[in-house]
Amino acid sequence: MKLLKSGMSRRRVLQTGMAGIIGSGVAPMMFTKGAWAQEFCNNPTGDTVTLGLNLPLTGAYAEEGADEQKAYELAIAHLNGEGDGGLINVLTPSALKGNGILGKKVGFVTSDSQTKSDVARAGATRMIERDGAIMITGGSSSGEAIAVQGLCQEMGVIFMAGLTHSNDTTGKDKRRYGFRHFFNAYQSGTALGPVLSEAYGTDRRAYHLTADYTWGWTQEESIKNTTEGLGWDTVEAVRTPLGAGDFSQFLTPVLNSGADVLILNHYGNDMVNSLTQAVQFGMRDRQANGKDFQIVVPLFSELMAKGAGENIKGIYGTSNWHWNLQDPGSIAFTKSFGAAYGSPPSQAAHTCYVQTLLYADAVERAGTFYPPEVIKALEGHEFDGMGNGRTLYRAEDHQCMKSVLVVQGNDAPTSEYDVLNVVQEVQRDTVDYDASIFGGELGPAEPAPVCA
Amino acid sequence: MFEVIFLQFLNGLDKGAAYALIALGLTLVFGTLGVVNFAHGALFMLGAFCAVMFRQFLTLETVTIDPTQTSPWGAPLEIRTPLVQAWFGDFGAVLVNYSVPFSILITIPIMLLVGIALERGIIKHFYKRPHAEQILVTFGLAIVAQEVIKSIFGPNPIPQPMPTDLRGAADIGSWIGFQANVITYPLWRLIYFLFSVIIIGGVFAFLQFTTFGMVVRAGMADRETVGLLGINIDRRFTIMFGLAAVVAGMAGVMYTPLLPPNYHLGMDFLVLSFVVVVVGGMGSLPGAVAAGFLLGILQSFASMTQIKAIVPGIDQIIIYLVAVVILLVRPRGLMGRRGVMEN
Numbered sequence: 001m002k003l004l005k006s007g008m009s010r011r012r013v014l015q016t017g018m019a020g021i022i023g024s025g026v027a028p029m030m031f032t033k034g035a036w037a038q039e040f041c042n043n044p045t046g047d048t049v050t051l052g053l054n055l056p057l058t059g060a061y062a063e064e065g066a067d068e069q070k071a072y073e074l075a076i077a078h079l080n081g082e083g084d085g086g087l088i089n090v091l092t093p094s095a096l097k098g099n100g101i102l103g104k105k106v107g108f109v110t111s112d113s114q115t116k117s118d119v120a121r122a123g124a125t126r127m128i129e130r131d132g133a134i135m136i137t138g139g140s141s142s143g144e145a146i147a148v149q150g151l152c153q154e155m156g157v158i159f160m161a162g163l164t165h166s167n168d169t170t171g172k173d174k175r176r177y178g179f180r181h182f183f184n185a186y187q188s189g190t191a192l193g194p195v196l197s198e199a200y201g202t203d204r205r206a207y208h209l210t211a212d213y214t215w216g217w218t219q220e221e222s223i224k225n226t227t228e229g230l231g232w233d234t235v236e237a238v239r240t241p242l243g244a245g246d247f248s249q250f251l252t253p254v255l256n257s258g259a260d261v262l263i264l265n266h267y268g269n270d271m272v273n274s275l276t277q278a279v280q281f282g283m284r285d286r287q288a289n290g291k292d293f294q295i296v297v298p299l300f301s302e303l304m305a306k307g308a309g310e311n312i313k314g315i316y317g318t319s320n321w322h323w324n325l326q327d328p329g330s331i332a333f334t335k336s337f338g339a340a341y342g343s344p345p346s347q348a349a350h351t352c353y354v355q356t357l358l359y360a361d362a363v364e365r366a367g368t369f370y371p372p373e374v375i376k377a378l379e380g381h382e383f384d385g386m387g388n389g390r391t392l393y394r395a396e397d398h399q400c401m402k403s404v405l406v407v408q409g410n411d412a413p414t415s416e417y418d419v420l421n422v423v424q425e426v427q428r429d430t431v432d433y434d435a436s437i438f439g440g441e442l443g444p445a446e447p448a449p450v451c452a
Numbered sequence: 453m454f455e456v457i458f459l460q461f462l463n464g465l466d467k468g469a470a471y472a473l474i475a476l477g478l479t480l481v482f483g484t485l486g487v488v489n490f491a492h493g494a495l496f497m498l499g500a501f502c503a504v505m506f507r508q509f510l511t512l513e514t515v516t517i518d519p520t521q522t523s524p525w526g527a528p529l530e531i532r533t534p535l536v537q538a539w540f541g542d543f544g545a546v547l548v549n550y551s552v553p554f555s556i557l558i559t560i561p562i563m564l565l566v567g568i569a570l571e572r573g574i575i576k577h578f579y580k581r582p583h584a585e586q587i588l589v590t591f592g593l594a595i596v597a598q599e600v601i602k603s604i605f606g607p608n609p610i611p612q613p614m615p616t617d618l619r620g621a622a623d624i625g626s627w628i629g630f631q632a633n634v635i636t637y638p639l640w641r642l643i644y645f646l647f648s649v650i651i652i653g654g655v656f657a658f659l660q661f662t663t664f665g666m667v668v669r670a671g672m673a674d675r676e677t678v679g680l681l682g683i684n685i686d687r688r689f690t691i692m693f694g695l696a697a698v699v700a701g702m703a704g705v706m707y708t709p710l711l712p713p714n715y716h717l718g719m720d721f722l723v724l725s726f727v728v729v730v731v732g733g734m735g736s737l738p739g740a741v742a743a744g745f746l747l748g749i750l751q752s753f754a755s756m757t758q759i760k761a762i763v764p765g766i767d768q769i770i771i772y773l774v775a776v777v778i779l780l781v782r783p784r785g786l787m788g789r790r791g792v793m794e795n
Contacts, residue, residue, distance in 0.1 A: 058607040066608070236757055241768065245711050245720065248466070248641070249755035249767065252459040255636065269609055273711065276611070280638040280710075282621030287633065307611060307712075323525060338525025345525075417525070 040370055041156040041451035042132045049104040049369070051076065051356070052111070052133030054124050054148060054162075059115025060243040061140035061163075061268035063303040064348040068138055068162055069110065070341050071349035075356035076106045078336075086336040087357055090329045090385035095364035102363060109133060113144055115243070115268075120144035121151050128157055128451055134369055135160060135359055140268065140348055142166030142215035143242075149178030156449035158371050160355035163320075163348040165267075165299055167218035170399035171438025176445045177371065179378055179393065181358065181400045182351045185219035186433060188298045188318040189226035191404040191426040195316060200261065200294055202231035207259035209250055209274060211266050212239040219265045223298050227263075235259040240266070240274075247274040251281050260288035263296045271297060272307035279311040300407050303346045305419035312409035312419060319405040321350045321387050322422055329387040344417050354386045358393070372445040389428060396435035398442070404431045455625065455635050460752045462624070466641040468748025469648035473703035474721055475728040475740035476652060477696035483672050483735040484692045487575055488583050490590040492700055493722030494597040498566060499559050499701025500713035501601055504610050506555035510536050510548050550615045552709055559701045567697025571690050594718060602715040609712035614640045640709050647706050651699060652741055658695075659737070668692055672735075727775045733788020743786055747771050 044050070053072050056065035078086040081098040088096045100106050109131040111123030120139060127133040136152055137160040139145045145164035152159035153175040161169060161180045165188070170180050206227050210216040216239070224234050235257050240250050251274070254262055262283060266274045278284075278295055286293035297304075300317030323334045323344035333353065337345040345353070362377035363369055379395035388402035406424040413419055474496055481489045513532040521529035537544040547554060574593065578586050618639050625635030659665035671678045671685040678685045704713070711717070728747055732739030747770075753759060754770040766773075778785060 062608045238757060238760075246467070248463050248638075248710075249460070249752045252463045252752070253456065253755070253757055255459060256456050256634070269712075272609075272611070277638075277710070280619065280621070280640065282636045282638070285620065286636075307609075309611070309613070334524070335526030338523065338527045342527045342530075343525065415523070 039450060040448045042128065042134045044104055044132075044134055044369060047104055048107050049101055050131055050133050051106060051108045052124060052127030052131065052136040053108050054111050054113050054120055054127070054136055054138040054144070056115040056120075056138075056140045056144070057110075057112040059113075060270050061115045063307065064140035064163055064268060064301065064346065065113075065115075065138075067303060067346045067349040068140065068352045071337070071345060071353040072108065072137070072356060074337060074340055075353045076108055079106045079356070079360050083340070084336050087329055087333050087353065087386055090332050091357060091361065091383060092385045093383065094361055096357065096361050097364070101360045102367070102369065106360070113139060115141055115144070117141070117143040117147040121147045124148045124151055124159075125155075128155055133157065137355055137359070138162040138352065139164060141213075142169050142218075143213045145169050145178075145180070146173045146214060149173070149175045153177045153443055154449060155451040156371055157451065158359065158374055160359050162352045162355070164215070165219065166215040167222065167438050168214050168440075170397040170435075170440075171218075172440040173214075174397050174440040174442055176375060176398075176442040179355070179358075179398045181355050182347075183318075183320050183402070183404050183431070184399065185215070185222040185298070186438075187404050187431040188219065189222035190431045190433075191318050191406050191424075192223070192296075192298060192316065193226040193230055195406045195423060196227065196296065197230045199316065200291075204230075204232040204261050204291070204294075205235050205259045205289060206232050206261045206263050206296075207235045207254050207257055208237035208263045208265055209247065209254075210237060210239050211242050211270055213242055215267070216265045219298055220263075223263055223265065223296075232261070240270075243270065245273060247277050248281075250274075251278055251283075254278075254283070255281065255286075258289070260291050261294045261296060263298065265298065267299055267301070268304065269307070271304050275308050275315075276311050284311075300420060301347050302344070302417065302419055303348070305409060306416060313411050315409045316423070317407055319407045319420065319422075320347045322347065322405055322407060322420055323350075323417070325387060325405075325422065325425075327387060327389070329385045333387060350387060357386075358383070371448050375445045389425075391428075394435060396442075397438075397440070399435070401428055401432055403428050455630065456756070457753075458635055459637065460756055461749060462637050462641075464749030464752035465745065466645050466748070467752055468745035469645045470703060470707060470721065470744075471724060471728045471748050472741045472744025473648050473651060474700055474725040475732065475744045476655060476737060477700040477703075478725055478729050479732070479735060479737050479740040480655070480692055480696040480699070482729070483737065484668060484689045485571075485575070485579060487578065488586050488590070489575070489696075490587050490722065491570070491593040491597065492590075492696070493718030493720075493725065494594040495563065495566070495697045495700035495718070496704040496707075496721055497601065497713065497715065497718030498597060499563055499704030500708050500717055501605060501704075502559040502562055502701060503552050503555040503612055503705040503708045504605060504713060506558055507548075507551040507612060510544075510551050512536070552612055552614060552705065556702055556705050559705050560698055563697045563701030564694040566701075567694035568690055570697070571693035575693065576686075576690075594722070598715045598718065605715065607715060609714040611712040612708035614709035618643065644706050644710065648703070651702060655695070655699065656737065664688065664691075724771060727771055729785075731775050731778050731785055733785030735789060736785065736787040739785055739787030746786075747774060750774060 055069050077083045078088050109127050113120035124136045135158045139162040142164040145161045149159040159178045167185050208220050210220040264274050283293050297317040300319050305312045334344050362374045366373040366377040378393050381393045384390045391400050391402040394401050404426045405422050407420040408423050410419050410421050478492045512535045516531045518529045523529050621636035622639045623636050626632050668688050728743045729740055732743030750770050755767040
């Protein structure tokens, strides 16, 4: 009471207290929003930044995984100013300086996803929570990509997908934190249709063997829509388990089904096995409905073509990129990769390398690792020089819109890597489509979840 | 419709051939030594990698770098010269072309040694231990074998081409009076079936018509009495373990052109083969062979679209479904001896 009487009234105490509370607590939230915003998952505070590489080093897509790892290590070396700089020299526009990302040296941790979605998700969780990965990237299966990008959305970490071709990745399962450079099944169908029509005519009967998971389903749907649009009939579409190995029991019914085209919606080792076994069944020497029996592999890769050997000759498919393209970006990447590893890069390697650079470039342009700002920098960003012509990271679904290659197994290869010929480079506007046709919601970027 | 059914039947025979060959070795080991050998799939895989190793040896190359030229991908140009073809000319080319069948010649001694070493070194210490411990130790051995192969050959499948003359399909339909190209089947798969018939026949003949075989059969029936007659039955059983390893190894070699081998190949077949043995009857050699072919044929027919239209997914579960039914109705399996593994 004495104190109050000496000048500190009750009102004065309350006023001072309120001012103190406001001054120490609420006001900083109002006036220093940016400082709070920087509290996000795995905000790098030291002089290094860690990327999480989620790679299928074993399992049905292990070949792709091994090549992806090489590409990531090369991209990280280039970002850190080592080697010849690779595509950093030809990317336009570019904010990359060759001194890491925002001046921090780039490091990485890896996890073997075993080509399994649950293992991929567990590996990504570990790399985020234990290793402090600021960004997760990799994968060679759409099942993995969809599982991991869902997780990344929950944890507030950006996911730069590796090889994923399902329409769902940037369709019904798209996420704000997930970005895909690779093309998709819908674009494969659009690109491949006219070539198939010209080569095999409009009166054909197709039999599909389809890997039984998201990618296989969407590819089967897209290719069926395309071929039926050409006038082809679909005799049967049979689902096969991923990693089946022996496809003989699925191939025998094809022989007398009345089909004259076999469409293999398989990838990786599955495709090598199913194609090799289809050739062993004499399908390429058969006649059906008065026509030569044909095999089509809608999604090709050089690694698969190499594994399938001469069985691949003359077979049509599509690719995201091929090392013998003659634009400056493709030449630069092929030389850089070839000098480092003694072999040309695969499309899986290319997309992973490009994704790493695009993430780093977006962070540089945003001036922060804060994911919502990086997302803004990537959405609607248009660039060139990466080997696919002028490319747009479409804001509506995070799908890169660029040209698509129609390829054919090389009849006269000059080396073990010279297995595919680019038949046609289908331009971006031809394979463009309305982002809303596959549905899905990107979800929010903010508030950015804090993972730990 | 006949041709469709006939093709599925052929497919069942060739699938069944692989199951029967592995199950035969498993049954030999169980019947003689009483050991439940979970490492048997690994022996199949090791055989397959004998073929891989042999081909890698035959395709060794000398690599010289031409510093004046670069490849299209920027690496210095490598000029490769195959050694075997350089040394032996046309014969070298034939060796490379027929590397898979020729590799059986090295697989037999290698697998015999592996089998005997395994039995003498580890398995013999577990004869009188419970089956659960035998399963644990042999499963552990399988994992070790897998990891060794993975560390040497990597995780990815390594394709083994079949001889060029044996590629493509045989027009079986024309042999039995059908029009050309109506019933065709891959030549190598027919060869694999014939090979399995020969091996199975050979093992039965060996056990039936040789003195060694008679002693082994007697030992399988009553080990102690045979021992009391002054016969070293343990040594013969060790050789039987080696023989089982050879059968599994040869089955693995001949399977490589059908499915590129990787370190996991043995595990892929192991569970199926155990189901085959259980369905056939533990310890029954004819039961193992019959069940192998039966389950192969059932699996093949279950993959037909007409069947799957009625019961979706039946192709993935048919083998296990049959096993459940057999175990419920006849716990000792189709041809199992009364009292063996019934309790």
